Amino acid sequence: MIEEVFNVNLPVNETLTLRRNRFSPEDISTSTKRISIVTGIHGDEIEGQYVCYLLAKWLNANQHCIKGIVDIYPSMNPMGIDSITRGFPFYDVDLNRNFPGNTADFLPAQVANAIVDTVRGSDFAIDIHASNIFLRELPQVRISRSTADELIPLAEKLDIEFIWVHDAVTVLESTFAHAMNSLGTKTLVVEMGVGMRITKEYGQSLTRGILNLLAHVGIIERAVLPMTKTTVSNLHSEVFFVNASKSGIFIPILEHNVTVLKGEKLGEIIDPLSGRIEETLISPCNGLLFTIREYPVVYEGSLLARILEDPKEDTAL
Amino acid sequence: MKEEVLFEISSLSRNPLKVKGFRFGREGTTPSCVIVGPMMGTAIDQLWIASQLVRFLRQHELANAAFVKGEILVIPTVNPYSFNMGKNFWPLDNTDIDVMFPGYDKGETTQRIASRLFEKTNNYDYAILLEARKDHVECIPYVEVLESGMSYIEDARAFGLDFIHVKEETPNDTVSLTYNWNVWNAKAFSLISGKKGILHKHEANKVFDAIVRFLVKKELIDFSTFEGSHGNLVMPNDVEAIKSSAAGLFDTLANIGDSVVHGQPLARIFNSLDGTLIQTIISPCDGIISCRYDYSLIFQNAIAYRIVKVESAQNNL
Numbered sequence: 001m002i003e004e005v006f007n008v009n010l011p012v013n014e015t016l017t018l019r020r021n022r023f024s025p026e027d028i029s030t031s032t033k034r035i036s037i038v039t040g041i042h043g044d045e046i047e048g049q050y051v052c053y054l055l056a057k058w059l060n061a062n063q064h065c066i067k068g069i070v071d072i073y074p075s076m077n078p079m080g081i082d083s084i085t086r087g088f089p090f091y092d093v094d095l096n097r098n099f100p101g102n103t104a105d106f107l108p109a110q111v112a113n114a115i116v117d118t119v120r121g122s123d124f125a126i127d128i129h130a131s132n133i134f135l136r137e138l139p140q141v142r143i144s145r146s147t148a149d150e151l152i153p154l155a156e157k158l159d160i161e162f163i164w165v166h167d168a169v170t171v172l173e174s175t176f177a178h179a180m181n182s183l184g185t186k187t188l189v190v191e192m193g194v195g196m197r198i199t200k201e202y203g204q205s206l207t208r209g210i211l212n213l214l215a216h217v218g219i220i221e222r223a224v225l226p227m228t229k230t231t232v233s234n235l236h237s238e239v240f241f242v243n244a245s246k247s248g249i250f251i252p253i254l255e256h257n258v259t260v261l262k263g264e265k266l267g268e269i270i271d272p273l274s275g276r277i278e279e280t281l282i283s284p285c286n287g288l289l290f291t292i293r294e295y296p297v298v299y300e301g302s303l304l305a306r307i308l309e310d311p312k313e314d315t316a317l
Numbered sequence: 318m319k320e321e322v323l324f325e326i327s328s329l330s331r332n333p334l335k336v337k338g339f340r341f342g343r344e345g346t347t348p349s350c351v352i353v354g355p356m357m358g359t360a361i362d363q364l365w366i367a368s369q370l371v372r373f374l375r376q377h378e379l380a381n382a383a384f385v386k387g388e389i390l391v392i393p394t395v396n397p398y399s400f401n402m403g404k405n406f407w408p409l410d411n412t413d414i415d416v417m418f419p420g421y422d423k424g425e426t427t428q429r430i431a432s433r434l435f436e437k438t439n440n441y442d443y444a445i446l447l448e449a450r451k452d453h454v455e456c457i458p459y460v461e462v463l464e465s466g467m468s469y470i471e472d473a474r475a476f477g478l479d480f481i482h483v484k485e486e487t488p489n490d491t492v493s494l495t496y497n498w499n500v501w502n503a504k505a506f507s508l509i510s511g512k513k514g515i516l517h518k519h520e521a522n523k524v525f526d527a528i529v530r531f532l533v534k535k536e537l538i539d540f541s542t543f544e545g546s547h548g549n550l551v552m553p554n555d556v557e558a559i560k561s562s563a564a565g566l567f568d569t570l571a572n573i574g575d576s577v578v579h580g581q582p583l584a585r586i587f588n589s590l591d592g593t594l595i596q597t598i599i600s601p602c603d604g605i606i607s608c609r610y611d612y613s614l615i616f617q618n619a620i621a622y623r624i625v626k627v628e629s630a631q632n633n634l
Contacts, residue, residue, distance in 0.1 A: 009564035011565050013589065013590055092406070173488035249329065299426040
């Protein structure tokens, strides 16, 4: 059932509306589990749209399997999506730095507050992001270290390429995921693909993973798939960052999602005017190239690649 | 005066980004004060204030070498690239430099800018950041002190501005320049004023006068100036946020700095298609308008005005 969860009138004959599609069994009790699938908080990240579509399509076709509540929220920043804008248009702010929001603040904070209010009470939530327009990402769940024990077992059910346990910086406390985890909703953040694009293979894979998770927690009745993919970082491996030390045009040499060796060439930064190579980028470790720069123009500091180091051998043994 | 390039970032297609500092007095002497201009490229008032301050200090130092006692460093802006394009944030990826502190010298471009700026400014007795508000408002100039800086409210009074706002810290504040200055034991203040995109000389000059007054009272310059205001302390609950209930064309009837009384009409909102009057915004309290929405089209539930309530300000004297 499609429902409106937030409305605000815009100045010229339009209403900004946030919508969800709710799938639920006929009988709902206080013990009925509920999951919220949220995406579109960043308006230029479209990968989640396809996942919402595939999920809604499956649930429409398999209503007899639905034992809990599945709420799908595809467009949490509708004007951002409409204008290929990461932030909230007009205010030029990142909605995902304004949670939990406030009704007495500017419109983006009111929208954030409305999203929290409507998702509040869910047992689980998944916030699907694409990468931004600059980077291409392998599908991954990102979890802050403080919530790792609770969330890793849940994330593993998504059968996703890897789970990145990271040290949260304070700014991440203003994200949707942090706000919901603080309110008792176990919330996972998925990053995959690249901004402004849909990678069908990733969307299909994540949809299967979400259905798997739903089956595990009893929200749908469906066979549980065997796990095949997940790697958890920061238990026996590290993530290495490769940043530009020169400005220029980045030309990658390797494809995304390949294994690289320490010392292997990842790409070059070139200067089209002089015809010179400004910098040659070298892999700092053996591992999986899971992030690669998609947008070629770079400044000093621009992120070019991330590599998940091959698991270290346990020297204690 | 010594003009220095504090640091620079190269670019593929543009001149290098050069962040300039103007140093007065003798480096390494006390008392010392750093004044940093805007990081947002639409904060014209703040650029005006900083540049006029350089002019003022240079002229007086030329006339009297002992004019500056201790050391003053003025950095008129950190982000000339955005000023030259009329953009708020870092041009390539639209990130806000003021959420990157204390910075990371091996991180992304704006983290590196933050790191280099912080390295050059983190060892002063007093630190002042010139800011425009990030939402769409114009406001009367005020000193903002974070809650963690409550112990130096009396120092904030040296500016002689009418209002000292104490800001409740959010996770985002912990990555701001003023917060990190505080952590490193500077007495750090934000001076917030004006309206983005245009020069309000009258308001900007009040801030300029306030900085000169502060430098005099803290014995950084040998100069005579008028006493300013005592500085009314404004706690978060002392401000009434007045929201529109309708959306449409916004016709303001009251301006920043106006004293208003309970029941006074503040603005009217008209239907943007048929011209019907759909709301008259009424003041719910006595007080002074500190902020006013600054655009002629208004959303439903936007904050149209903020009023510092008279009774609250009196209680905080």
